[in-house]
Amino acid sequence: MGMLIKPIITEKATKASELGNTYTFVVDTKANKVEIKKAVEDFYGVNVEKVRTMNYKPERKTKHTKTGIQFAKTNSVKKAIVKISEGDTIDFYDNL
Numbered sequence: 001m002g003m004l005i006k007p008i009i010t011e012k013a014t015k016a017s018e019l020g021n022t023y024t025f026v027v028d029t030k031a032n033k034v035e036i037k038k039a040v041e042d043f044y045g046v047n048v049e050k051v052r053t054m055n056y057k058p059e060r061k062t063k064h065t066k067t068g069i070q071f072a073k074t075n076s077v078k079k080a081i082v083k084i085s086e087g088d089t090i091d092f093y094d095n096l
Contacts, residue, residue, distance in 0.1 A: 002028070002039070003027055003028050003035050003036055003039040004025050004026075004027055004036070004039050004043065005025070005026040005027060005028065005038065006025070006026050007023065007024065007025050007092050008024040008025065008026060008079065009024075009092060010024075016066070016081075017090075020083070021083060021084055021085075021086065021088075021089075022081055022082065022083045022084075022086075023040075023081075023082050023090050024079060024080070024081050024082075024085065025040070025079070025082065026077060026078070026079055027039075027053070027078045027079070027080045028078065029055070029076055029077070029078045031050060031078070031080075033051040033080075034054070036051050036080045036082070037051050037082070040082050040084075044090050046084045046085065046088035046089075046090060047084060047085040047088055048082055048083070048084055048085075049083045049084060049085055050082070050083040051080055051081070051082050051083075051091040052080070052081040052083075053065050053078060053079065053080050053081075054078070054079045054080075054081075055076070055077075055078050056076060056077045056078070056079070057076055058073045058074050058075060058076045059073065059074045060072070060073045
């Protein structure tokens with residue numbers, strides 16, 4: 001699970017998995033679509049039809065305090081939306 005960091009479990013992602021058979025993951029920023037497809041197929045044992053990726057830039061914030069100006073930023077994130085075959089499902093809660 002080197003390429004896959006964690007699954008995204010939100011209301012929108014859960015609805016997409018129930019209706020459209022698509023699952024969302026946070027992946028390594030250097031991973032490409034072929035590597036993501038292979039990682040999902042190997043780890044979960046499903047057939048992947050399509051992989052879509054999104055790169056999110058880091059958010060930058062500036063605070064003005066008594067001691068001066070402080071700068072902060074978050075990490076950059078890459079998300080992958082994976083569409084799997086019609087008969088396959090992924091259960092994120094079976095390992096709990």
